[in-house]
Amino acid sequence: MGVEIRVEGLTKSFGRQVIWQDVSLTVPAGEISVLLGPSGTGKSVFLKSLVGLLKPDRGHIWIGDRDLPRLRESKLYETRKLFGVLFQDGALFGSMNLFDNIAFPLREHTRKRESEVKRIVLEKMELVGLLGAEHKLPGEISGGMKKRAGLARALVLDPEILLVDEPDSGLDPVRTAFLNQVFIDLNAQIGATFLIVTHDINTARTLPDNIGLLYQRHLAMFGPREMLLSSEEPVVRQFLNASKIGPIGMSEEKDESELEAEARMGHDPGRLPPIPPQQMPSSGLVRAGMHPPGAWCAANGVTPPPGSFVDDLGRDWVAEWPRYVASQAQGTDVGS
Numbered sequence: 001m002g003v004e005i006r007v008e009g010l011t012k013s014f015g016r017q018v019i020w021q022d023v024s025l026t027v028p029a030g031e032i033s034v035l036l037g038p039s040g041t042g043k044s045v046f047l048k049s050l051v052g053l054l055k056p057d058r059g060h061i062w063i064g065d066r067d068l069p070r071l072r073e074s075k076l077y078e079t080r081k082l083f084g085v086l087f088q089d090g091a092l093f094g095s096m097n098l099f100d101n102i103a104f105p106l107r108e109h110t111r112k113r114e115s116e117v118k119r120i121v122l123e124k125m126e127l128v129g130l131l132g133a134e135h136k137l138p139g140e141i142s143g144g145m146k147k148r149a150g151l152a153r154a155l156v157l158d159p160e161i162l163l164v165d166e167p168d169s170g171l172d173p174v175r176t177a178f179l180n181q182v183f184i185d186l187n188a189q190i191g192a193t194f195l196i197v198t199h200d201i202n203t204a205r206t207l208p209d210n211i212g213l214l215y216q217r218h219l220a221m222f223g224p225r226e227m228l229l230s231s232e233e234p235v236v237r238q239f240l241n242a243s244k245i246g247p248i249g250m251s252e253e254k255d256e257s258e259l260e261a262e263a264r265m266g267h268d269p270g271r272l273p274p275i276p277p278q279q280m281p282s283s284g285l286v287r288a289g290m291h292p293p294g295a296w297c298a299a300n301g302v303t304p305p306p307g308s309f310v311d312d313l314g315r316d317w318v319a320e321w322p323r324y325v326a327s328q329a330q331g332t333d334v335g336s
């Protein structure tokens with residue numbers, strides 16, 4: 001049911017540019033975590049370090065019981081097979097049709113017979129809603145379809161960990177919502193650990209179980225979705241409110257005098273809006289890693305802001321949760 005990722009004291013520089021300084025976090029097994037941060041804070045560098053494409057200067061990256069930066073080449077190769085990675089553009093080969101693109105890791109890394117390859121490829125294409133598009137070339141399909149093809153390819157080796165770099169880049173909000181539903185349903189079906197880098201605040205608010213925010217070479221905060229969505233931290237409030245007011249500046253952090261001037265003017269990043277309900281898996285699917293709405297708030301004595309967990313239909317998801325889980329297990333809808 002997915003593998004835990006434990007990062008301890010991660011430090012990474014390129015020449016004199018320090019990207020990460022002593023960063024530690026645990027990405028829980030089987031859950032969906034989202035990583036946010038201003039542009040250039042090293043989110044992609046972090047994903048590449050997790051999969052062993054970049055070597056940190058210092059620190060540990062535990063994948064289960066293996067410390068990735070200290071693995072010999074053969075063990076590293078084996079450990080990488082635990083990962084599925086979806087890069088921003090899907091990273092498809094332009095001259096291959098979708099079937100061959102998605103079959104590529106199976107043909108490259110396994111000795112499976114072609115009939116088995118076909119079975120797996122079609123199964124994954126169905127999971128991401130691409131059945132029937134096997135013969136299309138990447139140049140003939142939309143950006144959203146490219147992402148889903150890249151996702152199918154990331155899934156063919158049955159990963160324990162799925163890393164996704166900006167799945168919403170270049171997608172309209174509706175396609176982004178559909179893709180997020182694919183992630184939720186996939187997580188219910190395969191139970192892998194998901195880590196998704198995104199700039200989309202709506203995705204961050206509704207998709208994950210956990211949110212992390214990178215800022216100034218450190219992790220400003222990482223924890224359950226509810227914790228960040230009710231945070232008082234100015235940097236968290238500024239980012240989640242997409243506000244110009246707060247510590248984050250255009251290219252780097254603002255200095256003391258700018259922040260003092262904002263405070264004198266009474267400017268503030270603003271309070272965060274009510275916590276929205278988390279996106280649910282489609283009918284018939286149940287996610288093992290999903291947090292019941294309000295569980296973190298209850299455990300930590302935090303009163304959820306008014307309106308939290310109440311959806312568009314006026315349903316209170318704290319009260320509905322046990323009924324929801326039971327109805328999903330039976331394949332019915334909670335509203336029915």
Ligand SMILES: Nc1ncnc2c1ncn2[C@@H]1O[C@H](COP(=O)(O)OP(=O)(O)OP(=O)(O)O)[C@@H](O)[C@H]1O
Pocket residue numbers: 014019037038039040041042043044045046
């Ligand atoms: N291989 C490399 N060599 C030198 N510098 C690099 C390398 N890879 C990344 N960087 C630098 O590291 C910094 C962080 O880059 P990264 O792509 O991880 O940022 P990001 O947070 O993902 O940004 P964005 O949100 O804009 O995609 C940037 O300044 C980038 O130029």
